[in-house]
Amino acid sequence: MRWYPSPNPNVRLREVTYWSEGLRIKGLLAQPKTDDAESAILYLRGGIQSIGMVRPARIAQFAGMGFTVFAPYYRGNRGGEGKDEFAGGDRYDAVNAVEVLKKFSAGPVHLLAFSRGGIMALWTAVLRNDICSVVTWAGVTDTVLTYKERLDMRRMMKRLYGGTPNTALPAYEERNPLMRIGESDAAYLIIHGLKDDNVSPQQAFLLEEALHLNHQPCETWYFPEYTHFFPPTANRKTAKALTLWMKEQEKRKEDLTEAVCNNA
Numbered sequence: 001m002r003w004y005p006s007p008n009p010n011v012r013l014r015e016v017t018y019w020s021e022g023l024r025i026k027g028l029l030a031q032p033k034t035d036d037a038e039s040a041i042l043y044l045r046g047g048i049q050s051i052g053m054v055r056p057a058r059i060a061q062f063a064g065m066g067f068t069v070f071a072p073y074y075r076g077n078r079g080g081e082g083k084d085e086f087a088g089g090d091r092y093d094a095v096n097a098v099e100v101l102k103k104f105s106a107g108p109v110h111l112l113a114f115s116r117g118g119i120m121a122l123w124t125a126v127l128r129n130d131i132c133s134v135v136t137w138a139g140v141t142d143t144v145l146t147y148k149e150r151l152d153m154r155r156m157m158k159r160l161y162g163g164t165p166n167t168a169l170p171a172y173e174e175r176n177p178l179m180r181i182g183e184s185d186a187a188y189l190i191i192h193g194l195k196d197d198n199v200s201p202q203q204a205f206l207l208e209e210a211l212h213l214n215h216q217p218c219e220t221w222y223f224p225e226y227t228h229f230f231p232p233t234a235n236r237k238t239a240k241a242l243t244l245w246m247k248e249q250e251k252r253k254e255d256l257t258e259a260v261c262n263n264a
Contacts, residue, residue: 004028008060016070020096021089023081027072027097028054030063031104037063039250040105042124043071044094046115046138048084048156053077061236062112065243068105072097074120085160086116087143087175091123098128108132108253110246111186115199115228116140122177122207125184133249134184135242137191138199138228141207143172149200178206182214187249189219189242193226217252219245 004013046052054071075082111134113121118139161171192204211218
């Protein structure tokens, strides 16, 4: 670990190097200086490579609300080993980042994902059984739909996936977490602007439908007036609201556990 300049005087930032599938991966850790954070957030960034890189102010914002926050850069970024594969092997950088959080927080772990981070969060919730809740904000959920929607990303996806959905469909399907979302026991909150042209609302609708089909707890906050990026005031208000929702899920899990113990 090494200290990192913090934009918030009440939050400590450190850059952490950790192991993921035999690779050294880097990420940014934020903690309140009061050391009273009882819960943890794994913040999963959007974009790829330098686009959409983790912003210190963003994770410090959530640490300032009383959470320990860790945001992996994903492999191949900021000096990390390996190659960013857009939800390929790099999904394990998110899965293994939970272990980093657990070294600094004994409380419940929540996933907060933006854009491309959405698909990383879904895989993390599928592959781990210790996630309390998942918030996907303008999140990617389906790689085939992403290929169809984003003409500017097609060359990158063809290079990473070995072709188009017509010529390399197994590579796209293998990255799609919706077929396995029933393996997750987390609660879900879907946030999406209905004017989003970067990640269409259809991606949110697909996730919502998959969760309902599996009878999984799911709440949706759709905003008809917003695009991929919310105005600053709305962004801050939504960020605060989602942390309160996370706390509600902690209480829900506690009540369920107590009910099970009483019935036993």
